[in-house]
Amino acid sequence: MIDATILLGELAYWQQTSLRVVGGLAAVLLIAGTLVYLHLFKLVSFMQSRLGPMEAGPFGSLQLLAEVGKFLQKEDLVPRKADRFVFLAAPFVVLVSTFLLVVVVPWGPDAWFVDSDIGIYLAMAVSSVSVIGILMAGWGSASKYSLLGGLRATGQLIAYELPLILAVIGVVIQAGTMNMQLIVTAQADGAIFGWDGIGNPYILTQGVGFLLFMIAMQAELTQTPFDMPIAESELVTGYMTEYSGMRFLLFFIGEFATAGVFSAIAAVLFLGGWYVPGIDSDDNILNVIGPLVMLTKVVGLTFLVFWFRFTFPRFREDQLQKLAWKVLIPVALANIVATGILKVAF
Amino acid sequence: MALVPGLIKGLGVTGGTLLRTVFPDGWKKPIPNPVKGAETVQYPHEKEAPPPRARGVIALHEENCTACMLCARECPDWCIYIEGHKEKAPPRRAGGKPRQVNALDRFDIDYALCMYCGICVEVCPFEALFWSPEYEFSEPRIADLLHDKSRLAEWMETVPDFEAYEAGAETKVKKVPPT
Amino acid sequence: MTAISDREKLSYIAAQAADARLNLELETEGMTLNLGPQHPATHGTLRIIAKLDGEQVISAEPVMGYMHRGYEKLAEVRTYPQVTALVNRIDWVGSFANEVPFILAAEKLMEVEAPPRAQWIRTALFEMSRVANISLFLGDMALQLGATTPAFFAFRDREHVLNQIEAVTGGRFHPNFDRIGGLKDDLPAGWITETKRAMRKMRQFCDEMEQLVLGNEIFAARSRGIGVIPADIGLSYGLSGANIRSSGVDWDTRRDNPCGLVHSELDWKVWTHPDGDSFARFWVRLQEVRESTKMIDQLLDGLPSGPIMAKVPRIIKVPAGEAYVETENPLGVMGYYVISKGDLVPYRVKIRSASFSNISIAPWLLKGVYVPDIITILASLYFILGDIDR
Ligand code: SF4
Ligand code: SF4
Numbered sequence: 083m084i085d086a087t088i089l090l091g092e093l094a095y096w097q098q099t100s101l102r103v104v105g106g107l108a109a110v111l112l113i114a115g116t117l118v119y120l121h122l123f124k125l126v127s128f129m130q131s132r133l134g135p136m137e138a139g140p141f142g143s144l145q146l147l148a149e150v151g152k153f154l155q156k157e158d159l160v161p162r163k164a165d166r167f168v169f170l171a172a173p174f175v176v177l178v179s180t181f182l183l184v185v186v187v188p189w190g191p192d193a194w195f196v197d198s199d200i201g202i203y204l205a206m207a208v209s210s211v212s213v214i215g216i217l218m219a220g221w222g223s224a225s226k227y228s229l230l231g232g233l234r235a236t237g238q239l240i241a242y243e244l245p246l247i248l249a250v251i252g253v254v255i256q257a258g259t260m261n262m263q264l265i266v267t268a269q270a271d272g273a274i275f276g277w278d279g280i281g282n283p284y285i286l287t288q289g290v291g292f293l294l295f296m297i298a299m300q301a302e303l304t305q306t307p308f309d310m311p312i313a314e315s316e317l318v319t320g321y322m323t324e325y326s327g328m329r330f331l332l333f334f335i336g337e338f339a340t341a342g343v344f345s346a347i348a349a350v351l352f353l354g355g356w357y358v359p360g361i362d363s364d365d366n367i368l369n370v371i372g373p374l375v376m377l378t379k380v381v382g383l384t385f386l387v388f389w390f391r392f393t394f395p396r397f398r399e400d401q402l403q404k405l406a407w408k409v410l411i412p413v414a415l416a417n418i419v420a421t422g423i424l425k426v427a428f
Numbered sequence: 429m430a431l432v433p434g435l436i437k438g439l440g441v442t443g444g445t446l447l448r449t450v451f452p453d454g455w456k457k458p459i460p461n462p463v464k465g466a467e468t469v470q471y472p473h474e475k476e477a478p479p480p481r482a483r484g485v486i487a488l489h490e491e492n493c494t495a496c497m498l499c500a501r502e503c504p505d506w507c508i509y510i511e512g513h514k515e516k517a518p519p520r521r522a523g524g525k526p527r528q529v530n531a532l533d534r535f536d537i538d539y540a541l542c543m544y545c546g547i548c549v550e551v552c553p554f555e556a557l558f559w560s561p562e563y564e565f566s567e568p569r570i571a572d573l574l575h576d577k578s579r580l581a582e583w584m585e586t587v588p589d590f591e592a593y594e595a596g597a598e599t600k601v602k603k604v605p606p607t
Numbered sequence: 608m609t610a611i612s613d614r615e616k617l618s619y620i621a622a623q624a625a626d627a628r629l630n631l632e633l634e635t636e637g638m639t640l641n642l643g644p645q646h647p648a649t650h651g652t653l654r655i656i657a658k659l660d661g662e663q664v665i666s667a668e669p670v671m672g673y674m675h676r677g678y679e680k681l682a683e684v685r686t687y688p689q690v691t692a693l694v695n696r697i698d699w700v701g702s703f704a705n706e707v708p709f710i711l712a713a714e715k716l717m718e719v720e721a722p723p724r725a726q727w728i729r730t731a732l733f734e735m736s737r738v739a740n741i742s743l744f745l746g747d748m749a750l751q752l753g754a755t756t757p758a759f760f761a762f763r764d765r766e767h768v769l770n771q772i773e774a775v776t777g778g779r780f781h782p783n784f785d786r787i788g789g790l791k792d793d794l795p796a797g798w799i800t801e802t803k804r805a806m807r808k809m810r811q812f813c814d815e816m817e818q819l820v821l822g823n824e825i826f827a828a829r830s831r832g833i834g835v836i837p838a839d840i841g842l843s844y845g846l847s848g849a850n851i852r853s854s855g856v857d858w859d860t861r862r863d864n865p866c867g868l869v870h871s872e873l874d875w876k877v878w879t880h881p882d883g884d885s886f887a888r889f890w891v892r893l894q895e896v897r898e899s900t901k902m903i904d905q906l907l908d909g910l911p912s913g914p915i916m917a918k919v920p921r922i923i924k925v926p927a928g929e930a931y932v933e934t935e936n937p938l939g940v941m942g943y944y945v946i947s948k949g950d951l952v953p954y955r956v957k958i959r960s961a962s963f964s965n966i967s968i969a970p971w972l973l974k975g976v977y978v979p980d981i982i983t984i985l986a987s988l989y990f991i992l993g994d995i996d997r
Contacts, residue, residue: 121979128449129442130759132469226640232979307825310979319658346946393442393819394435398979434822441819442756467763479774504689545783547693550791559777575900594794596724596912 102185102195109184113342113380114335119146122338129392137243150207153334156327161224164324168222169414173332175215176405180336181358182208183343188263190356190372202264205347209302212340213239216311216321219333224326231320234399235304235311241406242301242308249294250415252421253351262347266355283354290417292352294410296386300342301402303337308390310399329407344375353379369418443520480588482561483544484577486537487583489605492556495530499557507541508548509534532577539565540573558604560586628977642981651724653966653992654836657973657981664981667964667973674996682956687713687787687923690953694715694943695781697960698994701740701937702729703772704733705715706785709956711867712932712945713787716925721867724913725789730868732772732784734899735802738809739768740937741849741899744989745813748889749820751986752829757820782924787923789916795854799907806900814896821893832886832983833866834972837883845964848939850988853891860935873905885987892989904908924951938962958997962990 123145127134135142139179160169169189198204213236220232254260258270269283285292301308312320322333349355356372368428452464469476474603478484495512507566511534516526537548560583575583590602642655652673658665678697678796681868682690695702695708699938714720721729746761775794776782784791820826836846838854851858859877861870878894880887927949933942939961944957965988 125446126468128462129446130756131445131763132759133462133466133468133470136470230640306755309753389439389442392754392756393438394754394819394830395749395823397825398829398977400977401828408574429658434818434824434827438820442816445760467766479770479777479795481777481792482773483777497911498891501691502686502820503694504685543692544778544781545695546777546791547688547692547783550688575949581810593794594796594798594910596910599793599911 091291106181106184109189110180110339110343111335113346113377114339115146115383116377117342117384117388121324121384125385126388126392129389153327153331156330158327158329159324161324163221163224165224168218169324170329171220172215172219172321173329173336174282175218176212176336177215177332177339179208179211179215180339182211183340183347186262187346187350187376188266188355190369191263194263197261197263199259199261202250202260202265202347203350205262206243206250209246209340209344210239210243210338213377218319223321223367225324227317227319227323228321231311231317231323234317235321236309238301238304238310238402241403242298242410245294245406245410245414246302248300248411248418249291249298250351250418252288252414254290255418255421255425256284256288259363262350263354266350266357267416269354270357275303280393283352285352288352288417288421290413291421292348294414294417295348295352296383297347297410298406300387300390301406303341303344303387305341305387307394308402309391309396310402326344341384341387342380343391345380345387347381349376349379355379440516457534478561478563480561480591481559482563483546483559484561484563485539485559485565485585485586486542486549486580487558487560488535488577488580488583489556489558489584490532490535490577492554492605493532493535493552494554494556495532495535496553498551498553502547502551503542503546504547505541505543507538509536509538535577535580536574537580540570555602555605558584558587560584561588562586608848628954629794630987640978646780653985653990653995655969655973655981655985657978659978663695663784664973664978665831666977667981668971669969671966671995674719674992675996678992679956679958682953683954687950687953688955690787692783694958695783696993697958697997698936698938698941698962698991699780700738700991701736703736703776703782703784704740704778704936705941706783706935706936707733707868708932708934708941709943709945710785710787710843711934712930712943713923713925714867715930715932716928716945716947717787717919717923718926719788719917719919721789721917722914723869723911724793725915725917726867726869727906727910728775728915729785730870731802731903731910732775732782733868734903735839736774737899737937738806738896738903739765739772740894742768742809742812744892745816745820745889745896748986748989749816749826751982754820754823754826760812760815760819764808767808770796771805774801775826777857786916786919788919789914793915795951799910802907808905809900810897813893813900816893821890827977830987831882831891832981833885834976834978834987835882835884836968836972840971841883841959841968844875844968846939847961847964848935848937849888849891849895850965852878852937853880853887855879855881860933860940863871866932866934868905869904872909873902875902875905885983888987888989924949925953926931933959936961938989939965960994960997963997964990966990966995 123134123142135167137147138144138148160166185204186198186201187192188197216239217232220228220230220235223229257265259265259268304311311317312322317323322330325333325409356376358371358375434520449466450460450462451458453459457490463470465474495510497510500506500508510532512530512532514528515531517529546559549559562583565573565575587604589604592601593599608711640657640659642657654670654673656665656670657667672725676696678693680691685693688707691706694705697705713840742761742765742982746758749757772782774781775792775798776784778784834856836850838851838856841851841854842856846854857877857879861868862877875898878891878898882893925945925947926945928948929944931942932941940959941961944955944959945953948954969985969988973981976984
């Protein structure tokens with residue numbers, strides 16, 4: 083993954099493609115695994131004065147493998163009245179959206195899967211694919227809980243797509259590009275009102291945008307203050323109710339990998355991506371430490387996600403929509419206007 | 429909606445618990461030690477000691493039991509099974525008449541039925557039954573939960589002494605017979 | 608206690624009935640959602656048949672009886688000490704409180720009175736079971752609203768109280784410690800200091816809950832104005848305990864009708880809230896836990912010395928007669944109506960359990976709310992399945 087460009091330049095197309103697929107798989111699974119272990123198993127347990135899994139491996143580090151093994155062994159149940167094909171395909175659709183998301187994220191000056199000029203646009207577009215998967219799951223299960231969950235999820239994801247995109251626009255205006263790679267370099271080489279000691283991570287100049295992005299992201303991920311679709315005390319687990327075994331595992335991986343990937347996008351947009359202050363942004367060493375820097379930032383951001391998730395109760399559906407349409411979207415629009423004016427002024 | 433203060437305070441509570449769990453010794457010794465900080469106990473490795481009065485399992489002091497059946501009769505779900513017979517015991521004093529005593533043939537408690545109410549221990553007039561706080565006697569087969577006379581007698585070793593009472597109590601502290 | 612004139616009540620009920628009929632006539636094809644008997648939100652086996660129009664509830668009907676264990680009938684063939692062991696299991700999270708009214712009723716029939724020390728310890732344990740019970744509610748309601756951590760906090764801190772209950776009674780959940788004429792045993796040495804420490808921990812827990820749940824704007828948005836019970840409706844449905852106090856009715860059996868427990872000798876306050884919504888119910892219960900911990904501190908400070916048992920025969924035969932005693936249990940007013948014919952066993956025991964009445968308001972309360980609010984309302988009404996079905 084690290085020296086992808088150098089390597090890829092000399093390889094045939096199919097070789098490049100398979101390398102990218104393997105790299106993408108590794109990135110998705112690695113992120114999902116790290117997040118589940120670090121946050122879900124450990125930090126959250128500590129928040130609740132307990133230890134989390136301790137038996138499998140030192141400090142329970144192999145628990146994840148045990149869980150995967152458990153899910154793989156389980157019977158893959160399909161409800162009798164379910165729409166079989168839709169039901170079976172849904173988790174893959176959700177996962178595909180995650181895979182498509184991960185490709186646009188740059189991990190170093192030369193470490194990327196796809197260096198697209200419309201990177202962030204592509205990311206926002208494919209992130210909506212998961213809605214289809216969730217709706218498929220909700221409808222295909224032939225269960226009332228699933229259907230309610232799927233419909234809620236659709237309504238919510240569509241509502242929060244808007245503030246998410248609008249929050250991004252501020253960054254795009256400021257950076258002047260939609261290319262993720264260039265957004266990073268723009269932050270690395272930028273300056274805050276003439277002071278360029280740490281570049282210009284947009285969290286400082288786009289603070290409102292960052293807040294909006296984090297809130298909308300929490301909703302996109304259906305994590306707790308916005309977890310109406312899976313609300314286990316009302317809808318059992320919403321659209322996932324009827325799933326078992328491997329397909330449930332896919333949803334699970336999708337959930338956490340998406341959390342990781344969205345955090346990675348947030349890190350690129352607002353925290354300066356793979357860039358660390360003090361190193362020249364074209365330095366080759368960033369190809370090596372860049373991915374690590376990214377991982378650190380992702381872990382930090384996902385910690386916020388899980389911290390919120392395990393602290394707050396959830397909104398009701400109508401309150402959730404109200405928050406999106408009446409608060410987040412106006413604020414995001416105002417933010418865009420303000421950014422535009424400032425951009426012209428300076 | 430004034431969203432911020434309450435939400436931030438909530439984050440403070442969970443975040444504070446996180447720090448307290450990871451660094452139980454506070455800031456003077458910032459070494460992560462969640463095993464100490466967590467409130468949970470890693471059960472099979474370390475065990476919490478139940479208080480001496482805990483109703484874990486019933487122990488039988490066979491010498492005291494006269495097979496009077498009081499406990500079996502008072503048990504709310506009739507899970508004590510007693511059979512006994514009369515026999516002659518050597519006289520207490522030399523030259524006396526041989527005494528007639530009741531000997532136990534069978535004394536079973538079915539722990540699959542027992543609801544640990546403690547009535548049997550309380551009604552026994554001869555102090556033959558005692559509570560032991562021991563709790564690890566689960567069995568893979570439900571039939572094995574029927575503890576017979578000898579098994580019940582073994583629990584006697586685990587019976588703790590009765591505790592002293594809090595100031596102001598006038599009840600006398602009872603004694604556990606030596607095994 | 609606010610009085611309601613009969614005419615007002617009747618006209619209200621008539622209006623309700625008319626309303627229901629109208630709804631029936633206009634009913635389009637909706638959806639019937641079956642919450643339970645196995646559903647994560649009904650903690651136990653309550654089943655709610657909710658007819659939905661979109662996400663709005665047209666009618667909701669609780670179906671109970673999935674956990675009926677027949678305690679009233681069973682009590683007719685069990686001796687008095689055995690009944691004490693049985694009734695432990697009615698409200699299983701605050702079980703000591705279940706024994707108290709039964710024992711008090713039996714004592715009333717036998718005309719014995721427990722010695723003062725026994726009464727004080729009895730009251731302390733009674734209040735401790737309230738703390739153990741309601742602290743679970745505080746975590747549980749937050750859990751129903753989607754916050755997982757408060758539930759873990761509740762289980763963590765409740766353990767301190769349960770440990771203290773176990774240290775004196777021998778059972779964490781089912782103490783079976785109350786006896787006709789006193790208590791089974793005295794307190795073990797060192798218990799008072801430990802309990803005071805546990806009560807400090809519980810007060811800390813209340814503070815945490817206040818910050819984590821009560822002060823949370825999302826929680827307020829979810830529970831304020833949801834499931835409002837006007838005082839007169841609440842009373843006509845027979846609500847009691849914190850459910851009615853949070854509708855502004857200043858009625859607490861502990862203060863108004865103390866029989867056999869020593870609450871009148873303590874310095875404490877009955878908390879009420881004027882709103883009558885889910886938020887108010889949570890708020891009132893939180894204050895009650897705190898008040899109870901203070902009461903326990905006072906009880907332990909003022910503990911008189913003396914014997915623990917009055918003179919009662921070994922074989923308990925209750926003289927013929929009838930007695931009804933009710934106490935303010937964690938879930939509301941719980942009463943036992945005991946009829947004795949002078950036998951070893953009661954002739955009839957009628958149990959008035961709080962949750963049964965509390966849940967009976969559900970169909971009225973759930974009409975017209977949204978599916979997520981069903982959960983809020985049920986959680987805030989706070990019932991224990993065992994207390995409904997018995
Ligand atoms: S504890 Fe209760 S249920 Fe168990 S054997 Fe004794 S009397 Fe019977
Ligand atoms: S244990 Fe006690 S009550 Fe039971 S038969 Fe023996 S002496 Fe009687």
